[in-house]
Amino acid sequence: MALPEAESKVTRVCPVVLAGGLSSRMGRDKALLKLPNGRTMLEQATALLGDLTAPDGVELLSVVVSGARTGAVPDRFEAAGPLGGLYSVAMYLQESAIDCQALLVVPVDMPLLRTAHLRTLCVAGRCVEQAVFFEDYFLPCWLPMNLRCTEYLEAAARGDSIPSMRALFGYLGCMQLPSPSGDWHMNANRPEEFVEIVNLFER
Numbered sequence: 001m002a003l004p005e006a007e008s009k010v011t012r013v014c015p016v017v018l019a020g021g022l023s024s025r026m027g028r029d030k031a032l033l034k035l036p037n038g039r040t041m042l043e044q045a046t047a048l049l050g051d052l053t054a055p056d057g058v059e060l061l062s063v064v065v066s067g068a069r070t071g072a073v074p075d076r077f078e079a080a081g082p083l084g085g086l087y088s089v090a091m092y093l094q095e096s097a098i099d100c101q102a103l104l105v106v107p108v109d110m111p112l113l114r115t116a117h118l119r120t121l122c123v124a125g126r127c128v129e130q131a132v133f134f135e136d137y138f139l140p141c142w143l144p145m146n147l148r149c150t151e152y153l154e155a156a157a158r159g160d161s162i163p164s165m166r167a168l169f170g171y172l173g174c175m176q177l178p179s180p181s182g183d184w185h186m187n188a189n190r191p192e193e194f195v196e197i198v199n200l201f202e203r
Contacts, residue, residue: 011126012059014093014100015049017042018139019108020067020075020085025189031067031108033194036201041188042069044111049104052115055123061100064089080157082107082139083168087153090145103143109187111197113140117184124177131169135176137185138165148172 019042023030031042039047046063054060065072066085073092077084086103093100102125106113118140125132125142132142143149152171155161179185188194 010057010059011101012061012099013054013102013104013122013125013142014061014089014098014145015052015063015104015106016086016089017045017049017063017065017106017108018067018082018085019045019065019069019072020088021082021108026191026194030188030194031069033188035111036198041111042108045106045108045113048113048115048118049106052104052118052122055119055126057126058122060104061098064092077157080159081163082165083153083156083163086143087150087157090150090153093145094150100145102145104140105143106140107187109189110139110185111188112182112184112186112200114184117180120177120180124175128175131172131174133169133174133176134179134185136179138169141165141169144172 019031032040034040035044046065049063052060066089068074073088075084076088076091086105089103104118104122121132121140121142129144131144149172152161152168156163183200186197188197
């Protein structure tokens, strides 16, 4: 049986690596820390998104990296956090006339993430007009790129609204999926956390 037109439409999704943080707790640029497979954490996150096979009804665009580094989308507002980075990406897509209905966002410091986790977000995200994430963890996430979302991102980047993922999701409405088992959610903000992740990575 044919799907209704609205349901059969392909959703164009931009995969995004958030890599614009100051890494103050790490003491150096955590995006450039090397993992046991020889990749930096930035290379690992970019490769993860690049290796993702789009589920039915989803078209994955080229991976975009946010942050002040070569080939990335620089933040338009200093120290504006993840929402500032996402606003800068949204403006880059708009100004580049890239048709995009949603972002698939991963942080640079979660190298234990797997493509299966991201596919789950894509499958759920295509069915709703809300943000989608795993319960208790705001990243990775599926983020609809609509006017309501970009207006909040701009307000947060300018300091006119609460600059947190929790506040953004509360404003947009969200779907929380059951959290998968395993250590996928571990992130490396401090040196000791990176050491723990390296040890898990080698298993």
